[in-house]
Amino acid sequence: MIVSLGGIISACNLNNAQDITLDWEPEIFAPLIKGDLGVLQQPNIQNVDFSIAVPASSLGLDIYSGIVPIVPAFGPIDTIQRDYTVTDSTNNIVFESVEIDTVTANVSFTNPFPVALSAGMRIIFRNQGATTNLITHVTTRDVGPNETYSFQEQALNLTLNASLEIALENVQSPGGTNLDFNNLSDLTINISLQISPVNAIVFAPNVSASFETTDNFDLGLGDEAENLEGNLILKHNNQTPVNLSVQAYFLADDQTTVIDSLFQVPSPISAGDTATVTVSSTSLLNSLRNAKFIRFNTGFNTNGFTNSVRIDGSTQYDFQIIADVKVKLKN
Incomplete structure (x- = not known):
């Protein structure tokens, strides 16, 4: 299950007889997406x-x-x-x-x-x-x-x-x-x-496969933001007994065209581990303003295992993507 947490900021338009110049660059620290994925969904x-x-x-x-x-x-x-x-x-x-x-x-x-x-x-x-x-x-x-x-x-x-x-x-x-x-x-x-x-x-030991999950995505900035700078932070917790590798693709309206991806290569996380991964990319952050969907590609493997492993619904992969950004608004 993936839950979109909506836009990270709502900007206001000012209507006044005077010319007002805004030089405000709010800093935002907010979750964008969180959810859980189970290997049983394959x-x-x-x-x-x-x-x-x-x-x-x-x-x-x-x-x-x-x-x-x-x-x-x-x-x-x-x-x-x-x-x-x-x-x-x-x-x-x-x-x-x-x-x-x-x-x-x-x-x-x-x-x-x-x-x-x-x-x-x-x-x-x-x-x-x-x-x-x-x-x-x-x-x-x-x-x-x-x-x-x-x-x-x-x-x-x-x-x-x-x-x-x-x-x-x-x-x-x-x-x-x-x-x-x-x-x-x-x-x-x-x-x-x-x-x-x-x-x-x-x-079985030494097997691998992958599956995909797609959901809505909206940064929520509309046309008010001129530029974004900062980081995207992936916090994830692999409760399953298999190794995982995770990639997030940000998609256009057609759910096919890839606007950008969270990582250059999928981010690995071993069985039973928790991890925090920070991505610093101004181009990625600004690309997200055009994204309408997010697709998670989750690969799993039992490479190096000597015994078979059993997975049931009590174990899953939890994740959260957080925006830690500075927003330059249009004047």
Whole structure:
């Protein structure tokens, strides 16, 4: 959560018959932004989308080609398993497991085979190496050639590992006659896991990732200030058991154009540390008058750790940006 604390000064216009020249340069020491960020907010863990492929050979259909007069009924087949590992955009494993209140699985597939898949097929999600099923769905109807089947299942209060196993069991078919096996393709199962909320995360050693948070920002000076001089002070407290690096970008109205950044390079803070960082930049301070949004980019890592670490909602990163400035007002 980020809270904008508004403008640092309100300047008054004087209307008088006399010409009045103001040479007033007030010194301001005031908080601009404060808030807290939790690693549990990482978006890559909230939604997981992937697909698995089941080739015709898994059903014993690869022995056929061309037009086949008779394909006998077959099944049940209980040996189809596919593994999937949840990774970030750079294909790195970020977490070992997440403890969650609710996971919702939205699954769909289109039958590419020339035979129907009988009702009663089980689609099962479990953690790799586990025997307990996390989610089980039993198909409620036959799925004919080129037909699409979709379902949604929900599970509560579970631990989801990064390494998952998806199994198909009780796969059966009534077979058929005069079936076309030309251009046979894989059965692709599309899966979307929606995770909410995350109660705790276990991170492996030597992993890293980042996430962003954007909020409104307004220095509140309007057109009254001619020049700003002084410092911006970042006070931050890393209560989490992972190392963090923090960067703040000040954005224009479009929330895309970067006007300036708080640091030349992100500011690091180790697990469990508190720190105060002072930035002295007249150009940065004056750039902030045009900023309308602030985007925090928070990187975290477990580099050098020998053991996994668990993070829950009781640990977070607290921060405050303070302006310590002298304001030269327009005459």
